[in-house]
Amino acid sequence: MGLLVDGQWVDRWYDTRGNDGEFVRESAKLRDWVTPDGEPGPDGRSSVSAGPDRFHLYVSLACPWAHRVLIMRRLKGLSGLMGVSVTSPYMLKEGWTYELEEGSSGDPVNGVRRHYQLYTLTDEHYTGRVTVPVLWDKKKSRIVNNESADLMRIFNTAFDELTGNQLDLYPAPLREEIDRINDEVYDRVNNGVYKAGFATEQKVYEKHVTALFEMLDRLEALLEERRYLAGEYLTEADIRLFTTLVRFDSVYYSHFKCNLNRIEDYSALSSYLRELYQWPGIADTVNMSHIKRHYYGSHPSINPNGIVPLGPELDLERPHDRERLTGKGIWQHDA
Numbered sequence: 001m002g003l004l005v006d007g008q009w010v011d012r013w014y015d016t017r018g019n020d021g022e023f024v025r026e027s028a029k030l031r032d033w034v035t036p037d038g039e040p041g042p043d044g045r046s047s048v049s050a051g052p053d054r055f056h057l058y059v060s061l062a063c064p065w066a067h068r069v070l071i072m073r074r075l076k077g078l079s080g081l082m083g084v085s086v087t088s089p090y091m092l093k094e095g096w097t098y099e100l101e102e103g104s105s106g107d108p109v110n111g112v113r114r115h116y117q118l119y120t121l122t123d124e125h126y127t128g129r130v131t132v133p134v135l136w137d138k139k140k141s142r143i144v145n146n147e148s149a150d151l152m153r154i155f156n157t158a159f160d161e162l163t164g165n166q167l168d169l170y171p172a173p174l175r176e177e178i179d180r181i182n183d184e185v186y187d188r189v190n191n192g193v194y195k196a197g198f199a200t201e202q203k204v205y206e207k208h209v210t211a212l213f214e215m216l217d218r219l220e221a222l223l224e225e226r227r228y229l230a231g232e233y234l235t236e237a238d239i240r241l242f243t244t245l246v247r248f249d250s251v252y253y254s255h256f257k258c259n260l261n262r263i264e265d266y267s268a269l270s271s272y273l274r275e276l277y278q279w280p281g282i283a284d285t286v287n288m289s290h291i292k293r294h295y296y297g298s299h300p301s302i303n304p305n306g307i308v309p310l311g312p313e314l315d316l317e318r319p320h321d322r323e324r325l326t327g328k329g330i331w332q333h334d335a
Protein backbone atom coordinates (compact mmCIF):
# COMPACT_ATOMS: atom_id res chain seq x y z
CA MET A 1 0.00 0.00 0.00
CA GLY A 2 1.42 3.36 -0.92
CA LEU A 3 1.02 6.51 -2.94
CA LEU A 4 2.55 8.48 -5.78
CA VAL A 5 4.96 11.31 -5.08
CA ASP A 6 5.81 13.33 -8.19
CA GLY A 7 4.94 10.32 -10.33
CA GLN A 8 7.05 7.86 -8.29
CA TRP A 9 5.45 5.01 -6.33
CA VAL A 10 6.31 5.07 -2.61
CA ASP A 11 5.29 2.10 -0.42
CA ARG A 12 3.85 3.77 2.69
CA TRP A 13 0.95 3.00 5.08
CA TYR A 14 -1.46 5.75 6.22
CA ASP A 15 0.15 8.23 8.59
CA THR A 16 -2.07 7.97 11.68
CA ARG A 17 0.78 8.91 14.05
CA GLY A 18 0.89 12.41 12.61
CA ASN A 19 -2.86 12.71 13.27
CA ASP A 20 -3.09 11.59 16.94
CA GLY A 21 -4.07 8.04 15.96
CA GLU A 22 -6.75 9.13 13.45
CA PHE A 23 -7.11 7.82 9.90
CA VAL A 24 -7.80 10.82 7.68
CA ARG A 25 -9.05 10.03 4.17
CA GLU A 26 -7.47 12.15 1.43
CA SER A 27 -9.95 13.86 -0.91
CA ALA A 28 -10.07 12.59 -4.48
CA LYS A 29 -8.24 14.90 -6.91
CA LEU A 30 -9.41 14.03 -10.41
CA ARG A 31 -12.87 15.51 -10.58
CA ASP A 32 -13.81 16.29 -14.19
CA TRP A 33 -17.38 15.57 -15.21
CA VAL A 34 -19.19 13.80 -18.05
CA THR A 35 -22.26 15.45 -19.59
CA PRO A 36 -24.34 14.59 -22.68
CA ASP A 37 -22.74 17.33 -24.82
CA GLY A 38 -19.58 18.14 -22.89
CA GLU A 39 -21.13 21.28 -21.38
CA PRO A 40 -19.68 22.16 -17.93
CA GLY A 41 -20.66 19.99 -14.96
CA PRO A 42 -21.90 21.12 -11.52
CA ASP A 43 -20.06 24.20 -10.17
CA GLY A 44 -18.79 24.84 -13.70
CA ARG A 45 -16.40 21.90 -13.58
CA SER A 46 -14.78 20.98 -16.88
CA SER A 47 -16.41 18.11 -18.61
CA VAL A 48 -16.15 15.68 -21.49
CA SER A 49 -19.07 14.48 -23.57
CA ALA A 50 -20.73 11.10 -23.10
CA GLY A 51 -20.07 8.65 -25.92
CA PRO A 52 -21.03 5.04 -26.52
CA ASP A 53 -17.53 3.50 -26.50
CA ARG A 54 -15.59 6.22 -24.79
CA PHE A 55 -15.28 5.17 -21.13
CA HIS A 56 -13.92 2.27 -19.10
CA LEU A 57 -14.37 1.68 -15.41
CA TYR A 58 -11.64 0.36 -13.09
CA VAL A 59 -12.85 -1.16 -9.83
CA SER A 60 -12.03 -3.48 -6.99
CA LEU A 61 -14.93 -5.80 -6.13
CA ALA A 62 -13.80 -5.53 -2.50
CA CYS A 63 -14.04 -1.76 -2.28
CA PRO A 64 -17.31 -0.26 -0.99
CA TRP A 65 -16.70 3.01 -2.90
CA ALA A 66 -16.15 1.21 -6.19
CA HIS A 67 -19.11 -1.03 -5.42
CA ARG A 68 -21.51 1.96 -5.36
CA VAL A 69 -20.47 2.85 -8.87
CA LEU A 70 -20.78 -0.72 -10.13
CA ILE A 71 -24.35 -0.83 -8.81
CA MET A 72 -25.17 2.45 -10.56
CA ARG A 73 -23.69 1.08 -13.79
CA ARG A 74 -26.01 -1.89 -13.48
CA LEU A 75 -29.17 0.00 -12.47
CA LYS A 76 -28.67 2.63 -15.15
CA GLY A 77 -28.18 0.04 -17.91
CA LEU A 78 -24.61 1.06 -18.70
CA SER A 79 -23.06 -2.41 -18.78
CA GLY A 80 -23.10 -2.65 -22.58
CA LEU A 81 -21.76 0.87 -22.97
CA MET A 82 -18.80 0.71 -20.64
CA GLY A 83 -16.39 -2.13 -19.86
CA VAL A 84 -14.92 -2.84 -16.44
CA SER A 85 -11.47 -3.93 -15.26
CA VAL A 86 -11.39 -5.64 -11.88
CA THR A 87 -8.26 -5.49 -9.72
CA SER A 88 -6.77 -8.33 -7.74
CA PRO A 89 -8.41 -8.41 -4.29
CA TYR A 90 -5.06 -7.69 -2.64
CA MET A 91 -3.70 -4.22 -2.14
CA LEU A 92 -0.12 -4.66 -0.92
CA LYS A 93 3.32 -3.17 -1.65
CA GLU A 94 2.47 -2.06 -5.19
CA GLY A 95 -1.07 -1.01 -4.33
CA TRP A 96 -3.90 -2.35 -6.49
CA THR A 97 -2.72 -4.61 -9.33
CA TYR A 98 -4.17 -6.51 -12.27
CA GLU A 99 -2.66 -9.95 -11.45
CA LEU A 100 -4.77 -12.54 -13.28
CA GLU A 101 -3.80 -15.43 -11.01
CA GLU A 102 -5.11 -13.59 -7.95
CA GLY A 103 -8.57 -13.05 -9.47
CA SER A 104 -8.13 -9.85 -11.49
CA SER A 105 -9.79 -9.51 -14.89
CA GLY A 106 -6.62 -7.92 -16.26
CA ASP A 107 -6.69 -4.63 -18.13
CA PRO A 108 -7.65 -4.99 -21.79
CA VAL A 109 -7.72 -1.22 -22.37
CA ASN A 110 -4.31 -0.01 -21.22
CA GLY A 111 -2.59 -3.30 -20.42
CA VAL A 112 -1.27 -1.94 -17.11
CA ARG A 113 -0.21 -4.34 -14.36
CA ARG A 114 -0.36 -1.77 -11.55
CA HIS A 115 -3.27 0.55 -10.96
CA TYR A 116 -0.97 3.52 -10.25
CA GLN A 117 0.15 3.43 -13.88
CA LEU A 118 -3.29 4.80 -14.85
CA TYR A 119 -2.52 7.81 -12.68
CA THR A 120 0.94 8.35 -14.19
CA LEU A 121 -0.50 7.94 -17.69
CA THR A 122 -2.88 10.77 -16.75
CA ASP A 123 -0.20 12.94 -15.13
CA GLU A 124 3.41 11.82 -15.10
CA HIS A 125 4.01 13.97 -12.00
CA TYR A 126 0.90 12.83 -10.08
CA THR A 127 1.16 13.15 -6.31
CA GLY A 128 -1.46 11.58 -4.05
CA ARG A 129 -3.22 8.37 -3.13
CA VAL A 130 -4.02 5.89 -5.86
CA THR A 131 -7.57 4.70 -5.38
CA VAL A 132 -10.40 2.78 -7.01
CA PRO A 133 -12.86 3.45 -8.57
CA VAL A 134 -11.51 5.27 -11.62
CA LEU A 135 -13.36 6.29 -14.79
CA TRP A 136 -11.02 6.23 -17.81
CA ASP A 137 -11.59 8.28 -20.96
CA LYS A 138 -10.37 6.19 -23.89
CA LYS A 139 -10.54 9.18 -26.26
CA LYS A 140 -8.27 11.43 -24.20
CA SER A 141 -6.31 8.54 -22.61
CA ARG A 142 -6.66 9.81 -19.10
CA ILE A 143 -8.63 9.43 -15.88
CA VAL A 144 -11.72 11.65 -15.92
CA ASN A 145 -12.76 11.20 -12.31
CA ASN A 146 -11.70 9.12 -9.29
CA GLU A 147 -14.44 10.07 -6.81
CA SER A 148 -17.26 7.54 -6.40
CA ALA A 149 -19.79 10.15 -5.23
CA ASP A 150 -19.25 12.06 -8.50
CA LEU A 151 -19.32 8.91 -10.61
CA MET A 152 -22.70 7.93 -9.17
CA ARG A 153 -24.13 11.32 -10.19
CA ILE A 154 -22.49 11.16 -13.62
CA PHE A 155 -23.94 7.70 -14.26
CA ASN A 156 -27.35 8.90 -13.05
CA THR A 157 -27.78 11.33 -15.96
CA ALA A 158 -24.93 11.60 -18.49
CA PHE A 159 -25.73 8.59 -20.67
CA ASP A 160 -29.55 8.69 -20.59
CA GLU A 161 -29.87 9.81 -24.20
CA LEU A 162 -27.75 6.86 -25.31
CA THR A 163 -29.44 4.23 -23.13
CA GLY A 164 -32.99 5.58 -22.88
CA ASN A 165 -32.82 4.76 -19.17
CA GLN A 166 -34.97 7.24 -17.21
CA LEU A 167 -34.34 6.02 -13.68
CA ASP A 168 -33.34 8.83 -11.34
CA LEU A 169 -31.54 7.95 -8.13
CA TYR A 170 -31.03 11.61 -7.19
CA PRO A 171 -34.45 13.17 -7.89
CA ALA A 172 -34.65 16.94 -7.46
CA PRO A 173 -37.44 16.97 -4.83
CA LEU A 174 -35.50 14.57 -2.59
CA ARG A 175 -32.02 16.07 -2.98
CA GLU A 176 -31.94 18.02 0.27
CA GLU A 177 -32.92 14.94 2.24
CA ILE A 178 -30.51 12.70 0.32
CA ASP A 179 -27.61 15.13 0.85
CA ARG A 180 -28.35 15.35 4.57
CA ILE A 181 -28.48 11.57 4.96
CA ASN A 182 -25.37 11.03 2.80
CA ASP A 183 -23.31 13.41 4.92
CA GLU A 184 -24.06 11.60 8.17
CA VAL A 185 -23.89 8.12 6.70
CA TYR A 186 -20.54 8.95 5.07
CA ASP A 187 -19.02 10.31 8.24
CA ARG A 188 -20.30 7.76 10.76
CA VAL A 189 -20.90 4.62 8.72
CA ASN A 190 -19.14 4.43 5.30
CA ASN A 191 -15.98 6.14 6.50
CA GLY A 192 -16.78 5.51 10.18
CA VAL A 193 -15.86 1.80 9.94
CA TYR A 194 -12.49 2.77 8.44
CA LYS A 195 -11.88 5.44 11.11
CA ALA A 196 -12.53 2.78 13.78
CA GLY A 197 -10.58 0.03 12.03
CA PHE A 198 -7.50 2.06 11.14
CA ALA A 199 -7.33 3.98 14.47
CA THR A 200 -4.05 3.48 16.27
CA GLU A 201 -5.17 4.93 19.64
CA GLN A 202 -7.75 3.29 21.92
CA LYS A 203 -9.72 6.48 22.54
CA VAL A 204 -9.91 7.27 18.83
CA TYR A 205 -11.21 3.76 18.09
CA GLU A 206 -13.83 4.05 20.85
CA LYS A 207 -14.99 7.47 19.64
CA HIS A 208 -15.62 6.23 16.11
CA VAL A 209 -17.23 2.93 17.13
CA THR A 210 -19.59 4.79 19.45
CA ALA A 211 -20.55 7.27 16.69
CA LEU A 212 -21.05 4.39 14.26
CA PHE A 213 -23.44 2.45 16.50
CA GLU A 214 -25.35 5.58 17.51
CA MET A 215 -25.95 6.13 13.82
CA LEU A 216 -26.93 2.51 13.19
CA ASP A 217 -29.50 2.82 15.99
CA ARG A 218 -30.89 5.96 14.33
CA LEU A 219 -30.99 4.27 10.94
CA GLU A 220 -32.77 1.29 12.48
CA ALA A 221 -35.45 3.63 13.88
CA LEU A 222 -35.77 5.46 10.54
CA LEU A 223 -36.09 2.23 8.57
CA GLU A 224 -38.80 0.99 10.92
CA GLU A 225 -40.89 3.82 9.47
CA ARG A 226 -39.53 4.34 5.97
CA ARG A 227 -39.07 1.77 3.24
CA TYR A 228 -35.91 3.56 2.01
CA LEU A 229 -33.66 6.20 3.56
CA ALA A 230 -35.23 9.18 1.78
CA GLY A 231 -38.79 7.81 1.95
CA GLU A 232 -40.73 5.79 -0.59
CA TYR A 233 -38.15 5.83 -3.39
CA LEU A 234 -34.88 3.93 -3.57
CA THR A 235 -32.14 6.53 -4.10
CA GLU A 236 -28.36 6.84 -4.21
CA ALA A 237 -28.43 7.21 -0.41
CA ASP A 238 -29.55 3.58 -0.14
CA ILE A 239 -26.86 2.34 -2.53
CA ARG A 240 -24.24 4.19 -0.49
CA LEU A 241 -25.42 2.60 2.76
CA PHE A 242 -25.86 -0.85 1.21
CA THR A 243 -22.20 -1.31 0.25
CA THR A 244 -21.14 -0.83 3.87
CA LEU A 245 -23.96 -2.96 5.33
CA VAL A 246 -23.23 -5.90 3.05
CA ARG A 247 -19.58 -5.98 4.24
CA PHE A 248 -20.38 -5.39 7.88
CA ASP A 249 -20.93 -8.80 9.46
CA SER A 250 -18.23 -10.52 7.39
CA VAL A 251 -15.52 -7.90 7.70
CA TYR A 252 -16.09 -4.72 9.70
CA TYR A 253 -17.48 -6.56 12.74
CA SER A 254 -14.31 -8.57 13.26
CA HIS A 255 -11.48 -7.07 11.15
CA PHE A 256 -12.27 -3.44 12.05
CA LYS A 257 -13.54 -4.35 15.57
CA CYS A 258 -16.97 -2.77 14.99
CA ASN A 259 -18.53 -5.44 17.15
CA LEU A 260 -21.15 -3.95 19.45
CA ASN A 261 -23.79 -5.55 17.20
CA ARG A 262 -23.99 -7.35 13.88
CA ILE A 263 -26.35 -6.05 11.17
CA GLU A 264 -28.18 -9.37 11.65
CA ASP A 265 -29.04 -8.17 15.18
CA TYR A 266 -31.10 -5.24 13.84
CA SER A 267 -34.53 -6.19 12.59
CA ALA A 268 -35.17 -3.31 10.15
CA LEU A 269 -31.58 -2.85 8.95
CA SER A 270 -31.08 -6.54 8.25
CA SER A 271 -34.37 -6.83 6.39
CA TYR A 272 -33.56 -3.66 4.43
CA LEU A 273 -30.13 -5.12 3.57
CA ARG A 274 -31.84 -8.25 2.22
CA GLU A 275 -34.31 -6.23 0.15
CA LEU A 276 -31.48 -4.33 -1.50
CA TYR A 277 -29.40 -7.47 -2.00
CA GLN A 278 -32.39 -9.07 -3.75
CA TRP A 279 -33.01 -6.01 -5.97
CA PRO A 280 -32.64 -7.11 -9.64
CA GLY A 281 -28.97 -6.91 -10.62
CA ILE A 282 -27.52 -6.07 -7.23
CA ALA A 283 -26.54 -9.53 -5.91
CA ASP A 284 -24.38 -10.02 -9.04
CA THR A 285 -22.25 -7.07 -7.99
CA VAL A 286 -21.45 -8.58 -4.56
CA ASN A 287 -18.32 -10.76 -4.46
CA MET A 288 -17.76 -11.97 -0.90
CA SER A 289 -14.59 -13.81 -1.80
CA HIS A 290 -12.91 -10.62 -3.08
CA ILE A 291 -14.29 -8.71 -0.10
CA LYS A 292 -12.93 -11.09 2.53
CA ARG A 293 -9.62 -11.80 0.81
CA HIS A 294 -9.01 -8.07 0.37
CA TYR A 295 -9.55 -6.87 3.91
CA TYR A 296 -8.09 -9.82 5.81
CA GLY A 297 -5.22 -10.14 3.32
CA SER A 298 -4.22 -6.53 2.67
CA HIS A 299 -3.79 -4.99 6.11
CA PRO A 300 -0.82 -6.74 7.76
CA SER A 301 -0.75 -4.23 10.62
CA ILE A 302 -4.26 -5.37 11.62
CA ASN A 303 -4.12 -9.06 10.59
CA PRO A 304 -0.42 -9.99 10.30
CA ASN A 305 -0.88 -13.61 9.19
CA GLY A 306 -3.54 -12.82 6.62
CA ILE A 307 -5.86 -15.58 7.86
CA VAL A 308 -9.32 -15.22 6.28
CA PRO A 309 -12.10 -16.36 8.63
CA LEU A 310 -14.48 -19.00 7.28
CA GLY A 311 -17.64 -17.46 8.68
CA PRO A 312 -20.09 -16.01 9.16
CA GLU A 313 -22.56 -17.83 6.95
CA LEU A 314 -24.98 -15.18 5.75
CA ASP A 315 -28.22 -15.91 3.96
CA LEU A 316 -29.12 -12.69 2.19
CA GLU A 317 -31.56 -14.52 -0.08
CA ARG A 318 -34.03 -15.29 2.68
CA PRO A 319 -37.29 -13.33 2.66
CA HIS A 320 -37.47 -9.73 3.92
CA ASP A 321 -40.53 -8.03 5.32
CA ARG A 322 -40.16 -4.62 3.70
CA GLU A 323 -43.43 -4.85 1.76
CA ARG A 324 -45.19 -3.79 4.96
CA LEU A 325 -43.94 -0.23 4.18
CA THR A 326 -45.00 1.74 1.10
CA GLY A 327 -42.34 1.64 -1.60
CA LYS A 328 -42.46 3.07 -5.11
CA GLY A 329 -39.21 1.67 -6.51
CA ILE A 330 -36.87 4.04 -8.33
CA TRP A 331 -38.02 7.52 -9.43
CA GLN A 332 -38.30 8.12 -13.21
CA HIS A 333 -36.81 11.34 -14.68
CA ASP A 334 -40.11 12.30 -16.29
CA ALA A 335 -42.29 11.26 -13.31
Ligand SMILES: N[C@@H](CCC(=O)N[C@@H](CS)C(=O)NCC(=O)O)C(=O)O
Pocket (backbone or CB within 6 Å): 001, 002, 027, 028, 062, 063, 064, 065, 066, 129, 130, 131, 132, 133, 146, 147, 148, 149
Ligand atom coordinates in the same frame (compact mmCIF):
# COMPACT_ATOMS: atom_id res chain seq x y z
N1 LIG B 1 -13.00 9.19 -2.29
C1 LIG B 1 -12.76 7.97 -2.93
C2 LIG B 1 -12.18 6.95 -1.97
C3 LIG B 1 -11.90 5.66 -2.63
C4 LIG B 1 -10.97 4.78 -1.79
O1 LIG B 1 -10.44 5.19 -0.75
N2 LIG B 1 -10.77 3.53 -2.24
C5 LIG B 1 -9.88 2.63 -1.52
C6 LIG B 1 -10.30 1.20 -1.70
S1 LIG B 1 -11.71 0.75 -0.76
C7 LIG B 1 -8.49 2.75 -2.09
O2 LIG B 1 -8.31 2.61 -3.28
N3 LIG B 1 -7.52 3.00 -1.23
C8 LIG B 1 -6.15 3.08 -1.60
C9 LIG B 1 -5.42 4.09 -0.76
O3 LIG B 1 -6.04 4.75 0.08
O4 LIG B 1 -4.22 4.21 -0.94
C10 LIG B 1 -14.05 7.49 -3.55
O5 LIG B 1 -15.07 7.40 -2.85
O6 LIG B 1 -14.04 7.21 -4.73
